[in-house]
Amino acid sequence: MLAIDHQGIAMMKDLIFPSQQIGDFSITAISDGYLSASLNLLAPIDPAQAYRMQQEAGVSDPSSIHINSYLVRGRDRTILIDAGAGGFKQWGGRLIANLALAGVQPADIDTIVLTHAHPDHIGGLVDASGDATFPQAELIVHKREVAFWEDDGHLGRASERARGNFLFARNVFEKYRDRTRLFCGHDVLPGIAAMPLPGHTAGHCGYRIESQGHSVLVWGDIVHFPQIQVARPEVSIAFDQDPVLAASTRSRLLDVVSTDELLIAGMHLGELGFARIRRAGAAYDICYEA
Ligand SMILES: [Zn+2]
Numbered sequence: 001m002l003a004i005d006h007q008g009i010a011m012m013k014d015l016i017f018p019s020q021q022i023g024d025f026s027i028t029a030i031s032d033g034y035l036s037a038s039l040n041l042l043a044p045i046d047p048a049q050a051y052r053m054q055q056e057a058g059v060s061d062p063s064s065i066h067i068n069s070y071l072v073r074g075r076d077r078t079i080l081i082d083a084g085a086g087g088f089k090q091w092g093g094r095l096i097a098n099l100a101l102a103g104v105q106p107a108d109i110d111t112i113v114l115t116h117a118h119p120d121h122i123g124g125l126v127d128a129s130g131d132a133t134f135p136q137a138e139l140i141v142h143k144r145e146v147a148f149w150e151d152d153g154h155l156g157r158a159s160e161r162a163r164g165n166f167l168f169a170r171n172v173f174e175k176y177r178d179r180t181r182l183f184c185g186h187d188v189l190p191g192i193a194a195m196p197l198p199g200h201t202a203g204h205c206g207y208r209i210e211s212q213g214h215s216v217l218v219w220g221d222i223v224h225f226p227q228i229q230v231a232r233p234e235v236s237i238a239f240d241q242d243p244v245l246a247a248s249t250r251s252r253l254l255d256v257v258s259t260d261e262l263l264i265a266g267m268h269l270g271e272l273g274f275a276r277i278r279r280a281g282a283a284y285d286i287c288y289e290a
């Protein structure tokens with residue numbers, strides 16, 4: 001009779017998710033599903049050209065955006081970087097079920113680190129009845145990000161669509177108010193350092209995880225359509241608060257990660273979850289890690 005202990009089953013199930021071992025940390029991409037968008041949100045690029053690039057890359061649904069969260073386990077911590085859309089506007093909503101497949105229940109998460117507070121990253125922090133999904137987790141977020149969404153002047157100037165994002169972010173922050181840690185430097189947790197990546201939102205941050213000479217950069221929303229925006233870094237999306245700054249941050253970062261051959265992860269990098277960026281002439285290619 002085949003005997004598999006509980007840990008063994010968890011490890012077997014883990015194999016269905018893209019995972020990387022970075023020294024003491026295991027990093028697993030946990031899919032929340034997809035959100036439907038439009039290639040018309042991209043500029044400057046002709047939507048027909050954007051569609052062709054998606055098709056040539058073999059993307060089956062060219063206008064949908066995949067959503068990842070990253071589970072980081074190690075040094076006695078169970079950390080989640082971002083929490084998916086959680087079904088907000090019928091986007092995503094698969095995170096909790098997929099975490100369970102990885103052997104992790106919401107109460108097991110002790111820390112949540114946010115790249116930024118767009119609804120496809122914080123929607124999963126509250127459940128269908130509006131309560132906090134993660135009862136034990138400390139919420140760690142850049143001070144500038146929270147200050148932006150809680151500023152009444154910014155809210156007053158927001159479009160109707162953006163206004164909904166402000167109210168949603170404020171509600172989520174409120175649910176975690178008594179266990180939120182705001183930071184403004186680089187040190188977030190032992191082995192995890194923040195890298196401000198401005199443009200997409202005011203406090204948008206990547207996180208570099210380093211241990212035993214290995215590292216990965218979780219770069220948040222540097223791209224939404226990786227097959228287009230890695231090859232054409234000047235192309236921003238309507239979700240970028242400052243499209244020009246977002247494009248210059250993206251170009252600078254692609255230069256750094258390709259030069260350093262750094263392993264990257266990103267919330268909209270796609271189901272494979274991890275990649276490296278390779279310089280290709282004046283532009284870049286994305287090479288997914290097996
Ligand atoms: Zn975003």
Ligand SMILES: [Zn+2]
Nearest residue numbers: 118120221267
């Ligand atoms: Zn996003």
